[in-house]
Amino acid sequence: MKEYKFPENFWWGAATSGPQSEGFHNKAHKNIMDYWYETSKEEFFGGVGPFTASNFYETYKEDIRLLKEVGMNSFRTSIQWTRLIKDLYTGEIDKEGKKFYDNVIDEFLKAGIEPVINLYHFDMPIELQQQYDGWCSREVVDLFVKYAQIAFDLFGDRVKYWAVFNEPMVVPEAGYMYGFHYPNRIGEGEKAVQIMYHQVLTTAKTIEVFRNSKVGKNGGEICTILNLTPAYPATESKDDKEASEFVDDFFNNVFVETAINGEFPKKLVEVLEKDGVLWKSEVGDAQLIRKNTVDFLGVNYYHPKRVKARTDKLPQELQKQWMPDIYFEEYDWSEKRINPYRGWEIYPKAMYDIAISMRDKYPNTPWFISENGMGVEGEEQYIDKDGKINDDYRIDFYKEHLQWLHKAMEEGSNCFGYHAWTGYDCWSWNNAYKNRYGFIAVDLETQKRTIKKSGYWYKQVSENNGF
Template identity: 60%
Template structure:
């Protein structure tokens, strides 16, 4: 059979989830900021559904991995929960039950021929470290995170070869400190900038530990997962172009540049200095960031950003905000995923591929998340009880065709992971929008493969479509 789109050899066809979104809180001794937020304000979560059960992966991982194998995936990313693995955050003492659970999960993936990619932080900061130190505002927490990471490497580094320090660290900055969609829902631009810096520092310190312990010598690689939202100006007028450039620097390059180039974008540093909100840093820390860059990049891509020059005077009443330098632009006629309120723009895949190729040393990278969340998928169930999610298949094919174009023009992309293998719990959105190849019936936790699950099996088998 001749394929229109053939991908490089040994390409990763996989999917991504996370500990807090799949495991449930079973047998977990500590609370994350999300566990705590649900406990104090359950009504903030869609239909009042919190992280307590999620998709029950803690209890059903064997069956779940079997289903993932059945849809033909060769790789899968999940995360280790700091709040589950570590008994004492200060000393790094490990919870034996948790170590056993994660060992079993990793072994199960490997036994089924699925490459495990393990991420260390997926918005699940222990709440007591927020209460005690201010969470990511504190460099003490940075050092405690390094202790946790080191434990993960020691326990699982003999089998796990691909590690990520953080998933979407920019979302921590935006959700917790700017736009109030994650607990503690602060609006504090100066704190946000310090958190942005501390997360970059934490990532570099973990990479330093990984290399000093020699995990890179036995084929181990460590990277970071960034949600890139390429920024397009409303027009080619200088003021719109400058607004989009600031958006690009603040929301994308503030993590991309340190991770790959070991330094922050100069224009951004200049603006933060001028506005007197620059982070506190030391020369020694900057040296650590400079010398501990990533081996590979994961890119989560869902939607672009579109920016225009400010049209109203910036409201200073909340103090400094990045919004001082741009307004969001709603492009007329844009395609939308109305369930999520996100623009659908698959061409972005190509733009990301070329940006990494031309501006970031053509570092090895992969799409670590791409997906389409849809509400009310039960209305697409056919007579055989299968969800016919043709819209998801079309979404993936479009995005993959643009990714393929970038690869064919020399971008060093080695894989494509969707969000997510099995419908999972999604923060305050809970189960509102479903993303999986495999559906979960929440009351029974019965899991069934959707039409897209059969589709991805063929794509992975043929290494293209």
């Protein structure tokens, strides 16, 4: 048996988000997910919406105590724009929202857990979605930056580590290209490209105000959290390799390279220009993006992409506008392992590949795994006579991924932490509670919390700084 030891002060923690955990309690505004459920309840698994979620708004003290009990020294959650800001245009603060986040942050610090606070987790205020089509508009960029400035001013005395976005690619990908998140558009690739640009611009503008804020001047650090899905070509042919390179540029590098180097991938820009779909920008944008880069990077990893050069005709539903799919199609790798509940490939080696890529391309950028996890449906089948969920499959999943991460770190990758998804079972958009991810089970009827076997295992990992 090999022992895997991690560096001193390594982050052992987990992540969740405000909209997935807090519930709707006392919010000033609905976000797009609240509205989606309100208008299309039938699209949500089991008809379960966000209005209670994991009830963190009322149970945060117990939840934070349990997070500490399973060994966490750090934890990421998000502030909800729709809870903190009463007037989205003037920036008037909602007093109840401020009080709640004050209490949550203080409780984390009291427990000895480093809070990592994210500003946006798929929770666009519905008013801004309806008026401006969300991130399609620069007006929304500026309103978001105003909100971010307020958050830094209110909580920067206690929160050192911040994130601008969680998984910005999901917004254009799920909302405008493939239609599995609100506003459920399909085939709007040109709009998706503009959204991607506005998110990059938002990141840079937010970092600029962070640098000028008190927290930024006093040692605070800011990142963005990216979901990286490495693209593996079907063959070593020139066409398949070019397809995988394009997919990496479009879905991954567009955010990684701008976040770290302040530059868009050159080949991607050339392709978008050639196709006449390059984003609209303004004078001064390029300099602002180049100047305002992250202090560290968060990487969410769940599954890879398997791609090849396109040989089949583009599906009819994707022919509405330009789409990146004209340059690739996905293929079914015969050797894959699949999580049958989520339908995602389990490929731990990709964590090593990401880590080595970070080492080779961005050696001076500290980074951490900000999400990694396994969702399973029907976990009640694994409850023993004592009422504990024996989720050995989750422990095995984490061990495999951590082994590959450790190997990359031994080879010089600058990773400083690992956050699992998630601490306690949480609501997950229209999947609701179909798949459970937590170290801590949540009974939706009673809101009772129960630590799973994986939670006790994670406590040992944290205490031993390895396994």
